[in-house]
Amino acid sequence: MREFKRKSRVLLVDDNSDHLRGIKELVTLEGCYDVVGTTTSANVAINLIKKYRPDIVLMDINMPEKDGLQAIQEIERLGLDTRVIALSGYDDADLIFRAMKLGAKGYVLKTMASAQLIYAIDEVAAGKVYLPSALTSRFFEYFQRSFKEEAVVSDEENLLTYLTSREEEVLELLTQGNNYKGIAGKLFISETTVKTHVNNIFQKLQVNDRTQAVLYALNNGFGNRKRSKVAV
Amino acid sequence: MREFKRKSRVLLVDDNSDHLRGIKELVTLEGCYDVVGTTTSANVAINLIKKYRPDIVLMDINMPEKDGLQAIQEIERLGLDTRVIALSGYDDADLIFRAMKLGAKGYVLKTMASAQLIYAIDEVAAGKVYLPSALTSRFFEYFQRSFKEEAVVSDEENLLTYLTSREEEVLELLTQGNNYKGIAGKLFISETTVKTHVNNIFQKLQVNDRTQAVLYALNNGFGNRKRSKVAV
DNA sequence: TATTTTATCAATCCAAAGATTTAGAACGAA
DNA sequence: TTCGTTCTAAATCTTTGGATTGATAAAATA
Numbered sequence: 001m002r003e004f005k006r007k008s009r010v011l012l013v014d015d016n017s018d019h020l021r022g023i024k025e026l027v028t029l030e031g032c033y034d035v036v037g038t039t040t041s042a043n044v045a046i047n048l049i050k051k052y053r054p055d056i057v058l059m060d061i062n063m064p065e066k067d068g069l070q071a072i073q074e075i076e077r078l079g080l081d082t083r084v085i086a087l088s089g090y091d092d093a094d095l096i097f098r099a100m101k102l103g104a105k106g107y108v109l110k111t112m113a114s115a116q117l118i119y120a121i122d123e124v125a126a127g128k129v130y131l132p133s134a135l136t137s138r139f140f141e142y143f144q145r146s147f148k149e150e151a152v153v154s155d156e157e158n159l160l161t162y163l164t165s166r167e168e169e170v171l172e173l174l175t176q177g178n179n180y181k182g183i184a185g186k187l188f189i190s191e192t193t194v195k196t197h198v199n200n201i202f203q204k205l206q207v208n209d210r211t212q213a214v215l216y217a218l219n220n221g222f223g224n225r226k227r228s229k230v231a232v
Numbered sequence: 233m234r235e236f237k238r239k240s241r242v243l244l245v246d247d248n249s250d251h252l253r254g255i256k257e258l259v260t261l262e263g264c265y266d267v268v269g270t271t272t273s274a275n276v277a278i279n280l281i282k283k284y285r286p287d288i289v290l291m292d293i294n295m296p297e298k299d300g301l302q303a304i305q306e307i308e309r310l311g312l313d314t315r316v317i318a319l320s321g322y323d324d325a326d327l328i329f330r331a332m333k334l335g336a337k338g339y340v341l342k343t344m345a346s347a348q349l350i351y352a353i354d355e356v357a358a359g360k361v362y363l364p365s366a367l368t369s370r371f372f373e374y375f376q377r378s379f380k381e382e383a384v385v386s387d388e389e390n391l392l393t394y395l396t397s398r399e400e401e402v403l404e405l406l407t408q409g410n411n412y413k414g415i416a417g418k419l420f421i422s423e424t425t426v427k428t429h430v431n432n433i434f435q436k437l438q439v440n441d442r443t444q445a446v447l448y449a450l451n452n453g454f455g456n457r458k459r460s461k462v463a464v
Numbered sequence: 465t466a467t468t469t470t471a472t473c474a475a476t477c478c479a480a481a482g483a484t485t486t487a488g489a490a491c492g493a494a
Numbered sequence: 495t496t497c498g499t500t501c502t503a504a505a506t507c508t509t510t511g512g513a514t515t516g517a518t519a520a521a522a523t524a
Contacts, residue, residue, distance in 0.1 A: 076380075100372060100375065101375075103379075103380070105372075123369075128365075128369040129368065129369040129376075130369070131368060131372075133355075133365075134360075136362075136363060137355075140337075144332065144361075148308070148335070164500060164501085166500075166501065166502095176447075177444040177447050179440075179480075179481085180480075189501085189502070190502080190503060192504060192505085193501075193504095195481080195482075195483095196501085196503075199483070199484090202482080202483095208482085209409075209411065209481075209482075210481080211406070214443055214446065214447070215407070215408075215409050215446065396469085396470060396471085398472095413510090421471085421472070421473085422472075422473055422474085424474060425472050425473055425474095427512075427513095429471085430511090431514090434512080434513095440512090441480090441512075442512090
């Protein structure tokens with residue numbers, strides 16, 4: 001290979017053929033990209049991607065027939081090296097969040113300056129994830145709000161706060177599916193002691209059995225290391 | 233008020249008093265900030281925030297005694313207008329993710345140029361969320377990976393698919409904390425029938441008791457209405 | 465039609481879980 | 495020091511849970 005830096009191979013997808021032409025011109029003029037194809041259909045796009053394995057796909061996500069978001073998901077599931085940049089007319093936080101969740105490596109507004117789009121392509125082609133700072137801000141407001149609502153739920157009166165640290169350890173093991181014997185073995189204490197702790201836990205959490213205790217724990221922020229609620 | 237733009241009131245928190253002095257100097261020299269306080273303790277910081285209601289808190293999150301992340305969470309729970317920027321020595325994706333999840337409005341590395349910090353303060357003070365683009369990229373890699381793993385898990389070999397519809401109903405009631413009697417009453421069948429179903433469920437899910445069955449169900453997409461996995 | 469799957473129920477039987485009471489040792493706070 | 499809390503443990507007892515076997519009837523499927 002003679003070039004130092006291989007040209008990025010780009011596929012353009014937009015249901016509006018005028019836009020498509022405009023984008024193609026813009027990207028081609030830049031000189032450092034190979035436009036391997038353009039299409040107005042998300043379904044066709046998937047096939048083209050399988051065939052040509054582009055580095056970058058510019059995907060309009062405001063298309064009528066097949067949802068661009070769904071297309072992004074399908075492309076990601078192909079497991080190729082193709083990286084998708086979402087093109088959208090809206091800076092809606094929910095749209096941004098969903099696109100990024102589904103695997104988009106960038107999100108650029110159609111109203112943004114063309115230089116912005118070129119920059120995004122370069123960044124994403126270089127293996128980074130790129131979001132214009134204004135959209136990053138939008139994204140995080142949405143992201144943080146979804147966690148905040150969770151916090152409110154688990155706050156007010158969380159019975160878990162009444163547990164002693166030892167009881168928390170026991171509950172932790174309960175939430176892993178251990179029985180008395182298993183817990184006793186792991187904490188190096190007798191089975192009767194575990195029973196005492198568990199009974200105290202039941203009292204404090206106001207439940208009748210271990211399953212309810214485990215459910216209460218999981219629903220109220222216990223073991224947040226691995227579990228959390230994110231509205232998606 | 234005579235000024236067009238009120239000076240942002242800033243609180244600095246870093247357990248290393250040398251760093252603290254350095255940051256204070258940097259921020260003060262800039263001229264457009266009021267440093268309302270500095271402290272090496274996260275606990276003291278919380279009290280100072282309650283007292284002085286700063287606009288911005290620069291919070292070192294690599295502190296020994298009280299975790300800076302925990303401090304961020306507590307500050308957010310105060311429900312004030314104070315916006316926290318995390319200061320860290322590490323560009324670890326997990327750290328960034330957790331800080332942002334807990335409500336940080338920015339994340340800046342200590343190794344970054346001072347202009348970057350000043351810029352972050354301005355952006356956050358203006359109501360935005362600010363992450364340097366390199367860290368944004370890190371964040372999203374982590375974010376997207378957590379959703380990707382979820383998809384993989386819930387696919388491959390989900391034992392829940394072997395359950396009959398009646399068994400699903402029973403399992404649903406199990407995941408609500410019902411015992412045999414409760415389930416029998418709700419499905420208008422005998423307790424022994426419920427026992428049969430539950431035993432079959434255990435066989436199919438390869439578990440030993442109801443708690444493990446419930447945990448398997450919750451971890452494998454059963455009742456996805458309210459729950460999803462995001463490693464946090 | 466023959467066969468398999470599903471849903472129903474009963475009778476055991478043993479193991480595990482849960483309730484209750486009592487109590488000693490360690491520790492920190494008043 | 496005294497008091498309260500926590501962690502530990504045992505004994506006892508009742509209830510629930512779980513395993514197993516066997517059986518019937520309807521429904522789906524081959």
